[in-house]
Amino acid sequence: MKRSFYQFVLSFRGGAKEDSFAVFAEYMFNDLSFPKDETSFDTLSRYIEDKADPNMPSVVFDELYQLYEERFN
Template structure:
């Protein structure tokens, strides 16, 4: 599996402003320190909980990661 979570989540950018996945992706894109090459849940989850913007809630991350796992892992 060559696709990182970051690259997967970027596919949600550009959606409606009330779409939480789209908002998450937009703020993730603007976060220069987001772990762009990471594919594993634990390091990504830790980053979201400890360092991410409030517009990137862990509930939305969990939903996105489940979709990521279904498609790429």
């Protein structure tokens, strides 16, 4: 079964404060409304653009999603 994007990104939590993936993961973890079971790029991208914290920039999301796709597709 394919892991959700949320589950994948949590693996970056606890990294260095300068690590953009770790920062993104921490803010995502603290965002109680983040779509935790979602795998779709379009749905997640819309959420990031419309509702996410500014510390979760779309450019970092795009990089993380590319890694997610490479790993699970």
